[in-house]
Amino acid sequence: MTPSIKNIDIVDVEFGENVTVVKPVNLYGCRIGDGTFVGPFVEIQRNAVVGKNCKIQSHAFICELVEIGDNCVVSHGVMFINDLFKTGKPAFRDKTLWKATKIGSNVLFGSNSTILPVTIVDGVVIGAGSVVTKNLLIKGIYAGNPAKLLRKL
Amino acid sequence: MTPSIKNIDIVDVEFGENVTVVKPVNLYGCRIGDGTFVGPFVEIQRNAVVGKNCKIQSHAFICELVEIGDNCVVSHGVMFINDLFKTGKPAFRDKTLWKATKIGSNVLFGSNSTILPVTIVDGVVIGAGSVVTKNLLIKGIYAGNPAKLLRKL
Amino acid sequence: MTPSIKNIDIVDVEFGENVTVVKPVNLYGCRIGDGTFVGPFVEIQRNAVVGKNCKIQSHAFICELVEIGDNCVVSHGVMFINDLFKTGKPAFRDKTLWKATKIGSNVLFGSNSTILPVTIVDGVVIGAGSVVTKNLLIKGIYAGNPAKLLRKL
Numbered sequence: 001m002t003p004s005i006k007n008i009d010i011v012d013v014e015f016g017e018n019v020t021v022v023k024p025v026n027l028y029g030c031r032i033g034d035g036t037f038v039g040p041f042v043e044i045q046r047n048a049v050v051g052k053n054c055k056i057q058s059h060a061f062i063c064e065l066v067e068i069g070d071n072c073v074v075s076h077g078v079m080f081i082n083d084l085f086k087t088g089k090p091a092f093r094d095k096t097l098w099k100a101t102k103i104g105s106n107v108l109f110g111s112n113s114t115i116l117p118v119t120i121v122d123g124v125v126i127g128a129g130s131v132v133t134k135n136l137l138i139k140g141i142y143a144g145n146p147a148k149l150l151r152k153l
Numbered sequence: 154m155t156p157s158i159k160n161i162d163i164v165d166v167e168f169g170e171n172v173t174v175v176k177p178v179n180l181y182g183c184r185i186g187d188g189t190f191v192g193p194f195v196e197i198q199r200n201a202v203v204g205k206n207c208k209i210q211s212h213a214f215i216c217e218l219v220e221i222g223d224n225c226v227v228s229h230g231v232m233f234i235n236d237l238f239k240t241g242k243p244a245f246r247d248k249t250l251w252k253a254t255k256i257g258s259n260v261l262f263g264s265n266s267t268i269l270p271v272t273i274v275d276g277v278v279i280g281a282g283s284v285v286t287k288n289l290l291i292k293g294i295y296a297g298n299p300a301k302l303l304r305k306l
Numbered sequence: 307m308t309p310s311i312k313n314i315d316i317v318d319v320e321f322g323e324n325v326t327v328v329k330p331v332n333l334y335g336c337r338i339g340d341g342t343f344v345g346p347f348v349e350i351q352r353n354a355v356v357g358k359n360c361k362i363q364s365h366a367f368i369c370e371l372v373e374i375g376d377n378c379v380v381s382h383g384v385m386f387i388n389d390l391f392k393t394g395k396p397a398f399r400d401k402t403l404w405k406a407t408k409i410g411s412n413v414l415f416g417s418n419s420t421i422l423p424v425t426i427v428d429g430v431v432i433g434a435g436s437v438v439t440k441n442l443l444i445k446g447i448y449a450g451n452p453a454k455l456l457r458k459l
């Protein structure tokens with residue numbers, strides 16, 4: 001059989017001023033603020049919001065229901081999540097089961113870190129390879145699987 | 154010097170009915186079942202088998218000798234493995250050193266999880282960022298590095 | 307607004323003989339030795355050096371200030387790092403804050419491992435999903451987050 005092939009590339013994205021995008025990317029229905037950089041092999045889904053002067057590095061994935069403030073760095077290979085498979089099944093189109101993520105400004109995500117649906121305050125730094133499973137409400141450096149506070153900033 | 158450049162894209166893939174593929178992808182010599190979705194930046198290698206109604210999300214990598222059942226979700230950035238470097242050297246073309254992975258149906262792989270060559274039974278859920286190093290023969294939720302059983306389902 | 311779109315693909319790369327590259331890739335200003343293979347969805351940055359007969363697998367990211375010897379395998383989804391966010395802020399263009407990584411020959415990096423700026427001696431094997439945070443100066447197999455020596459080779 002022949003599959004249905006989609007070439008989304010960039011569709012229905014609301015870009016601010018002076019945004020730079022390195023292709024190939026898969027961006028649709030999202031909002032990307034002034035001065036933000038988006039590297040190659042990045043997917044940003046519908047309704048995701050990225051603030052101003054952020055760097056979204058190669059291989060990052062930002063899903064629906066994620067909102068990121070200004071001056072954040074989402075390093076290479078960082079993955080956000082909105083479905084926790086809590087029921088042991090995927091939520092698929094039942095969005096009442098999806099969870100939101102709210103990221104402050106000046107938050108730095110180390111490479112290959114994995115971010116469950118949480119709230120993270122301004123100025124938090126997350127070490128490379130961490131898995132963030134809880135809200136990070138104290139400004140500090142966190143690392144590990146699951147990520148724990150290493151020191152306050 | 155000029156390198157040898159390959160544009161594989163989609164070559165020799167056996168698709169079922171109603172498969173959707175979002176480009177760019179790198180799919181060759183594999184089998185993908187009815188109703189399955191394959192996201193962008195996905196590589197699926199020769200002889201890998203993906204069942205029906207699965208979701209293979211962006212940035213996933215499925216290697217040779219991996220067989221996945223029906224209704225599975227392979228989330229973003231999940232990597233399968235067939236060479237454990239057991240001898241301290243890569244197996245390369247010596248396929249007698251490669252190991253197989255056998256995944257049941259209704260298995261959910263959290264984002265950025267890493268799956269060594271194992272057997273996983275129906276209905277298992279693997280947390281985001283986990284590293285699966287052993288067979289998972291009890292239906293349940295597993296997480297961590299190495300992944301451990303959190304609770305039965 | 308309309309973003310500035312870049313299609314870098316392959317720019318200013320110094321290739322040795324018999325290099326193979328599977329597109330799409332994002333390679334610029336780097337040096338890649340004889341006989342090396344570069345898979346799809348790979349980014350290699352300016353001034354990075356990859357030796358001879360290496361395999362740089364799909365979804366890998368090799369940054370500036372990384373130097374890799376001969377006969378190494380950088381598996382799928384491996385991410386190198388040069389900015390540790392030590393000050394709680396990104397280094398951006400202040401390269402005095404960037405740190406270098408020096409990898410010997412015959413080093414094998416398991417899939418989805420994350421490599422902070424370190425020195426690694428010849429013949430080291432790093433398990434899949436590991437986070438390498440320190441120099442690895444003894445030839446052996448390392449794994450975990452943070453990666454620890456499992457056994458000498």
